[in-house]
Amino acid sequence: MRTLILGIGSSILTDDAVGIVVAGKLGERFAGRRDVEIAVNEEAGFTLLEEAIGYDRLVVVDAIVSEDEPGQVTRYVLGDFAVTAHAASPHGFNLATVLEFGRRQGLRVPDDVVVFGISVREVDTFGEELTPAVAGRVDDIVETIASEIERGGSQEGPD
Amino acid sequence: MAKRITIDPITRLEGHGKIEIFLDDKGDVANAYFQVPELRGFEKFSEGRMCEEMPRITPKICGVCPTAHHMAATKTLDDLYRVTPPRTAVLIRRLIYNAFMFEDHALHFYFLGGPDFVVGPDAPASERNVLGVIAKVGLEIGNRVIDIRKRVRNIITTLGGRVIHPVCGLPGGVSRGLTEENLEEFRKTAKDAVDFAQFSLQLLEDVVLKNETYVDLITGDIYRHETYYAGLVDDDNRVDFYDGDVRVVDPTGKEFVRFAPREYTEHIAEHVESWSYVKFPYLKAVGWKGFTDGPASGVFRVAPLARLNASDAMATPLAQAAREKMFSTLGGRPAHNTLAYHWARLVELNQAAEAMVELLDDPDIMGNEIRTLPTETPTEGVGIVEAPRGTLIHHYTTDERGVITQANLIVATVNNAPAICMSIERAARGLIKGGNVSEGLLNMVEMAFRAYDPCFACATHSLPGQMPLVVEVKGPDGKIIERLSQFVVT
Numbered sequence: 001m002r003t004l005i006l007g008i009g010s011s012i013l014t015d016d017a018v019g020i021v022v023a024g025k026l027g028e029r030f031a032g033r034r035d036v037e038i039a040v041n042e043e044a045g046f047t048l049l050e051e052a053i054g055y056d057r058l059v060v061v062d063a064i065v066s067e068d069e070p071g072q073v074t075r076y077v078l079g080d081f082a083v084t085a086h087a088a089s090p091h092g093f094n095l096a097t098v099l100e101f102g103r104r105q106g107l108r109v110p111d112d113v114v115v116f117g118i119s120v121r122e123v124d125t126f127g128e129e130l131t132p133a134v135a136g137r138v139d140d141i142v143e144t145i146a147s148e149i150e151r152g153g154s155q156e157g158p159d
Numbered sequence: 160m161a162k163r164i165t166i167d168p169i170t171r172l173e174g175h176g177k178i179e180i181f182l183d184d185k186g187d188v189a190n191a192y193f194q195v196p197e198l199r200g201f202e203k204f205s206e207g208r209m210c211e212e213m214p215r216i217t218p219k220i221c222g223v224c225p226t227a228h229h230m231a232a233t234k235t236l237d238d239l240y241r242v243t244p245p246r247t248a249v250l251i252r253r254l255i256y257n258a259f260m261f262e263d264h265a266l267h268f269y270f271l272g273g274p275d276f277v278v279g280p281d282a283p284a285s286e287r288n289v290l291g292v293i294a295k296v297g298l299e300i301g302n303r304v305i306d307i308r309k310r311v312r313n314i315i316t317t318l319g320g321r322v323i324h325p326v327c328g329l330p331g332g333v334s335r336g337l338t339e340e341n342l343e344e345f346r347k348t349a350k351d352a353v354d355f356a357q358f359s360l361q362l363l364e365d366v367v368l369k370n371e372t373y374v375d376l377i378t379g380d381i382y383r384h385e386t387y388y389a390g391l392v393d394d395d396n397r398v399d400f401y402d403g404d405v406r407v408v409d410p411t412g413k414e415f416v417r418f419a420p421r422e423y424t425e426h427i428a429e430h431v432e433s434w435s436y437v438k439f440p441y442l443k444a445v446g447w448k449g450f451t452d453g454p455a456s457g458v459f460r461v462a463p464l465a466r467l468n469a470s471d472a473m474a475t476p477l478a479q480a481a482r483e484k485m486f487s488t489l490g491g492r493p494a495h496n497t498l499a500y501h502w503a504r505l506v507e508l509n510q511a512a513e514a515m516v517e518l519l520d521d522p523d524i525m526g527n528e529i530r531t532l533p534t535e536t537p538t539e540g541v542g543i544v545e546a547p548r549g550t551l552i553h554h555y556t557t558d559e560r561g562v563i564t565q566a567n568l569i570v571a572t573v574n575n576a577p578a579i580c581m582s583i584e585r586a587a588r589g590l591i592k593g594g595n596v597s598e599g600l601l602n603m604v605e606m607a608f609r610a611y612d613p614c615f616a617c618a619t620h621s622l623p624g625q626m627p628l629v630v631e632v633k634g635p636d637g638k639i640i641e642r643l644s645q646f647v648v649t
Contacts, residue, residue, distance in 0.1 A: 012216060090541065097288050101289050102302070104290065105302055105305060106294065124198055125198070126198060126204035
């Protein structure tokens with residue numbers, strides 16, 4: 001099974017870089033494995049589909065703004081986004097829709113997709129460093145996600 | 160009688176746009192406000208950097224329009240150093256830029272704007288997306304979108320490096336030329352791009368323009384403002400995405416002013432509202448009269464429809480024919496109908512494709528001179544391009560070494576911010592009466608601003624990759640009556 005770890009975000013918007021930073025460290029962690037590859041994407045949207053083609057499992061890591069403690073990791077599966085995306089007007093260019101589009105077009109799109117959202121604080125201010133609260137949690141975040149990848153994961157989302 | 164509502168200064172927005180609609184005692188709309196998070200600290204972030212870094216860093220501001228920032232920053236460097244790139248370099252930059260406009264406009268029509276029309280505003284929510292579009296037009300078209308996009312993006316990455324880490328633009332030129340192999344392959348891509356653009360126009364005609372309900376929606380009153388319009392034009396007043404002067408026309412279409420990029424601060428000022436971090440640009444000579452349209456209000460619009468309104472013609476023949484058809488259907492130029500932005504986008508899609516063909520047929524694009532080395536001491540520079548979403552302005556001041564001392568950006572969508580507020584208020588007024596918030600409200604309000612294809616900060620870092628939006632309808636006491644949201648992970 002080929003796995004892609006995809007870190008998304010922005011490397012110049014302070015905590016929005018956390019997905020990129022964590023993906024980089026996961027890359028070091030899985031450097032010896034031919035079945036795990038790492039990519040980083042700052043472009044958003046449709047390019048996420050293009051990155052994912054050809055893999056069996058997709059693990060996305062990104063910053064999220066929520067009321068949880070900085071550094072808290074929440075695990076989502078695609079079904080979670082379908083709920084929020086279709087709540088009102090969905091014509092979504094969101095990850096779930098874009099992967100489904102790829103699937104219907106007959107592209108080899110991963111069946112196993114999991115998204116790790118990392119709670120952060122500051123994503124609206126320019127900066128090339130994570131805030132200390134988030135930076136201090138990076139190693140733990142890497143551990144949490146690495147364990148999941150090694151275990152093989154499951155298709156359930158958060159409660 | 161409407162109660163006067165005091166709005167508290169806004170607190171931090173959580174990475175999503177917010178629309179607040181205030182009702183009066185009768186339950187009708189008193190006011191509507193559209194707020195977006197603004198990226199802060201750009202000036203501080205830029206100070207102390209070598210100006211040559213800007214074409215590489217600023218593309219990261221927006222994951223949707225990176226090439227627009229790259230090109231605006233590059234042109235700002237040209238201006239800073241007062242250097243003129245050789246013709247070959249200009250042709251290469253134009254090729255990259257038209258490729259980018261093509262790819263972005265195409266994606267927008269099929270994935271973002273298209274669903275409103277091809278599938279229809281009354282279709283169930285679960286179908287109003289690209290999946291619904293493809294279900295209606297067929298898988299084969301889905302494949303065409305994927306294929307042409309991949310090939311056109313290849314033009315950008317071959318000449319410019321990775322889209323979000325471009326290496327192409329240098330002050331006075333570009334870093335890479337075309338090879339003979341590139342030429343053959345790119346020419347084929349460009350011709351196919353023209354076919355695709357023509358096909359997309361035909362699709363609009365068959366699915367949208369032949370449908371009376373849609374046409375009524377486009378020409379109706381809910382989505383119409385008689386504003387000023389601005390866009391870059393060449394010496395013949397034709398639409399130019401990459402370069403030229405800014406031309407502004409009044410609501411009757413008459414030229415109001417035309418200025419070179421360096422003069423923009425003499426003509427555009429920014430108005431501050433207590434409830435928004437975003438500043439609202441307006442025409443200085445007319446003045447800020449509030450969120451209103453008409454010749455006495457300094458509000459102006461940018462982006463596809465505005466560009467067509469502000470110009471006398473397109474720069475390529477098939478696009479020109481499409482333009483003429485659009486204006487004759489809508490009752491002449493200028494067209495004030497907000498939903499016509501989608502149509503204008505397809506006209507521009509054609510120009511971008513045809514421009515690529517013309518550029519690749521120009522023998523000078525294979526020339527050897529790809530850079531004029533700067534010799535002047537840098538001081539201050541302005542670079543303006545037309546991004547897919549409107550006029551984009553970069554402005555840097557440096558010391559004598561080229562280290563930035565001041566930097567300012569006016570991003571495309573901010574130029575449209577006052578108009579977006581107006582469009583939302585107008586839509587809300589038409590749909591909320593006597594306290595009844597109709598079910599289709601969110602979608603109709605969204606349609607108003609989706610036409611502008613707004614690109615705010617959160618497009619890059621919101622996980623769904625789409626602008627999250629919260630709509631709150633409040634009573635005269637400020638209490639929330641209804642809260643609707645999309646893409647906000649709750």
